[in-house]
Amino acid sequence: MKNSISVLVVDDEEMMRNLLEKILKREGYQVVAAGDGIEALDLLRRQQISLVISDMKMPRMNGLQLLKRIKADYPEVGVIIMTAYGDTYTIKDALLLGADEYITKPFKSYEISLVTERAYWRQLSAVHHDTKTPS
Numbered sequence: 001m002k003n004s005i006s007v008l009v010v011d012d013e014e015m016m017r018n019l020l021e022k023i024l025k026r027e028g029y030q031v032v033a034a035g036d037g038i039e040a041l042d043l044l045r046r047q048q049i050s051l052v053i054s055d056m057k058m059p060r061m062n063g064l065q066l067l068k069r070i071k072a073d074y075p076e077v078g079v080i081i082m083t084a085y086g087d088t089y090t091i092k093d094a095l096l097l098g099a100d101e102y103i104t105k106p107f108k109s110y111e112i113s114l115v116t117e118r119a120y121w122r123q124l125s126a127v128h129h130d131t132k133t134p135s
Contacts, residue, residue: 002028005120006047009033010040010054010066011082016105020053023109024116037061041069049077051120053112056083056090064093071098078123080115082107 007029009020017033024031032047034040036058043049052070056063063081070077081094084105091102100119103112 004030005050006030006032007116008040008043008047008049008052010035010037010052010058010063012036012055012058016055020112023112027113027116029116037063037066037069040066041073044070044074044077049074051078051080051116051123053080053082053116056081056094064090064097067094067097067099076123078119080119 007024009017009024009031010033011017011020012035014035017035021031021033032043032049034043037054038060040052040054041061044052052066054063054066058066061069063083067079067081070079078100079098080101080103081091081099082103082105083090094102100122101115103115
């Protein structure tokens, strides 16, 4: 099942992108990566993506800006926000804007796996709920 789930990792730090790719691929996900929000939006236009895991602090387009665009243009895509700063106001803003989950860096590999799976099931449930027709 996980091999049908495509995850887009968005982080301006190459080491973090590589680490997340390695963890998620080991868990069986299909993974693509982008170095910033602009590149991420381009990938979303060209590929079927189930989940986006995005860093908060990035040049050109930060995580909140990317989250707003994803929720406006791709509401079926789940979003996980990562932050190294533990800023509760930023996390609250992300959740209010529609983020499905958040994770604070540094994290353990099992934590990213757990958050990713939880976000996927939450998003899948929301999409199925929205597509049901009233009786």
